Amino acid sequence: MAFLLPATVCGTAVLINFITFYYHAIQFGTMVAVTCICLFVILPLTLLNSMIRLRPLAQLLANPERAHETPGGDRFLLNNMKLQAALEVELLRRLKRAEMESLRTQKRAEILRARRKLVYT
Structure with a gap:
């Protein structure tokens, strides 16, 4: 193989x-x-x-050896899952903040275009 x-x-x-x-x-x-x-x-x-x-x-x-369970293995897994969830929440917050900034920038650009139209017409 x-x-x-x-x-x-x-x-x-x-x-x-x-x-x-x-x-x-x-x-x-x-x-x-x-x-x-x-x-x-x-x-x-x-x-x-x-x-x-x-x-x-x-x-x-x-000759397989007996596998030993890692002490605190479940707690370690649970802590990793909590950490991953916290990181995902923070990532979503940052994405939402960036999206809001992008929308604000677009609105500002639209307002500036509208003002320029009023000034030049």
Whole structure:
């Protein structure tokens, strides 16, 4: 599974290289070099990494440890929710204040336009 994404990316790179080679945008040697980097560097390193990472994961799944509840976990979650709600309220207040300022500015502009019309007519 870990090999699937890099293989897809490398395959896409090779396909794009063939298209650009067809339109004479890159040289053949450049296309071969990029393909070799994908095939002989990126993919083997990804495969090696996935093999190394799976051993500790298999050991962990074979011997699961008991999960301990965090002391005060519910209070921590509740405090975070209160903080988020307070931040949202403050954000809404600021947006409303900015909206009111925008409306005031528009009204002032309309009044100035009306005064200019009266002065110039």
